[in-house]
Amino acid sequence: MAIDFRLTTEQRNLQEAARDFAQNVLAPLVPDADAARDPHEAFAKTKPAYVESYKRGFAMGFLPKEYGGGSVSNLDLQLVAEEICAVDPGFATTLLVNGLGLMNVAWFGTDAEKEKWLRPACTDAKGEYLAGWVVSEAAGRPGGTANFDAPQPSPTGIGLTAELINGEYVLNGRKYWPCNAGGWDKQGADVNVCIVRTDKTKGGKEGLSAILVPRGTPGFRVEKVIDTMGHRLCQNNSLVFDNVRVPEENVISGTKGNGDLVISKAFTWSGPVAAIAAVGVARAAYEYTLEWAKGNTAGGAQPIMQHQHVGYLLSDVAMKIEAARYLSWKSAQYLDLYDSEGHVPGAWSKIFGGETCVEVVYTCMRIMGVNSYDRSHPLEKYMREALCFPIYDAGNIGMQRRKIHGVMAHDSFDPRAFVDNKAMIFSKDMEGLDTSPNLVETGRPPEPHKAAA
CATH class of the missing domain: 1.20.140.10 (Butyryl-CoA Dehydrogenase, subunit A, domain 3)
Structure with missing residues (x-):
């Protein structure tokens, strides 16, 4: 029979390697990091474990081998993730978000783009490289991210805009909840993969794209690190983009007008x-x-x-x-x-x-x-x-x-x-199903509930 739940020798070795890392490298630092009152301090305390995970191939193992990654299958990734998450899923989220961001380059990028962005991520001599996945936005009216594929133009849906001016995209707006995006020092991840609205006149199925914003780009700043109830060993951020300028070629080629498909595929992976x-x-x-x-x-x-x-x-x-x-x-x-x-x-x-x-x-x-x-x-x-x-x-x-x-x-x-x-x-x-519910009076919030006297 083709159905066989037994692990191969290689998979057993991978599982044991992940278990050894989780129990002997990660577990000793989890109690102190989880107890840290400052959320960025909690994240920063995981850096030694992250560097070791990078050296062992866990941090970028899902990226293609030809650029320095491990080409780990989705199934084999299951074995690694379960062992690490049994100790702390917040730390594992930091590793996962590297993939949420950079796998989009592997899927939608040209060979030149893969060489430019994936190889540095996989060959960092210090083992500190972080990639951010910058999609979510703060709740509001309008605001939030769930209805990213709504048919209405801006300001409905994704609010971070990118306007093409003289060969550069100029980004303005905010993001809320992205992981890793602040980097180890709150000055930014090595690269942030950002879902932006490149055409404000179109809805979510045509108006979105994915743009790469490297660390050190002027106008980008971390407003705060969000203080969460759980998953405290990963870093969630409130971000500000104030006239952030990046070259036009920083748009991942296959994502121009297809940012909706980027979101859907990344969260499928x-x-x-x-x-x-x-x-x-x-x-x-x-x-x-x-x-x-x-x-x-x-x-x-x-x-x-x-x-x-x-x-x-x-x-x-x-x-x-x-x-x-x-x-x-x-x-x-x-x-x-x-x-x-x-x-x-x-x-x-x-x-x-x-x-x-x-x-x-x-x-x-x-x-x-x-x-x-x-x-x-x-x-x-x-x-x-x-x-x-x-x-x-x-x-x-x-x-x-x-x-x-x-x-x-x-x-x-x-x-x-x-x-x-x-x-x-x-x-x-x-896409787009359920994004435009029927309202009695479109555009008006419901009347507040009044308690009985």
Whole structure:
């Protein structure tokens, strides 16, 4: 049979290498970094581990070999990501975001662009190179990013503009939430891959592009590092672009007017990785709680694992983790088959993995009882990390489910394509669904709710 869940010798070695890094390099610095009150300090404390991950090939391993990367498959990336995320998914997000940004050069760039932008990322002698993925914008009216493919022109949708003047693009606007974009010193990542509006007269399907902004470009600044509840070891930023000028050739060639496809494909590629990240956290919570249940009596005569209800709950937890893992694996394999064109299974895995993780961690907390609320145990951290999965990386409600809806509603959708490993083509006419709901009075906010006297 072609179906075989056993890992090859090479995959076992890769898994063990990732586990060794996670347990012996990353884990010792996580408690201190996670406890840092300043969010940038928390991120900066991970730099030694990041440099080591770079040297071991984890930081840029997904980029093409011909430019110095590892050409690691999506499926093999699953093995690395689960081990690192079982220790800390925030740190793993820093690694993932390198790919969210730079894989777009690999997919949409010319050979010359790949040489220019990918080789430096893969051959940094210091091992400190960071790439930012700069898409999200602050909520407001208008504001936010979920409806990036809405048909209306500016100011609806992406608000960061790029105007072509005398051979240069001039960027103006703000971004909110991008990871890595501030760099180790809050002066900028080595390169930021920015989704911008290059044509303010067009909607999201025609007016967006991806532009590379190198570190040190005047007019770019980090307004603040966002103080988040979980994933504290990665860096989220509020950014300002004030007449930032970059050469016209800094637009990734295949993205001109196709920034919508860039967003959709990047968050498709990251879907199974975000899913297996959630599996890693769920696995850590399950294993800790299982050990707890076998050693604590809650004042009774026997450890609580001997009680039927606890045994049943942990059985359910174990089954759900396995289901999430195998959906992640198959989605990753599907992306390997079709050059990361797997918009439905990528989103499926991300949604199922993230929401399962929240459920699993909460179940584990219920089993431990109030002791799980004690920060001397790791459950409170696992819950802080878990709550991020359904809302980050193209949130499950805002973008991922809407993307699935767009594909499934299209006449070309084959409901058996995933199970049969057939190609599912994604096109612009699958975008835009649900972006323009019917309003009683378009353009006017609803009346505020008034409590009864």
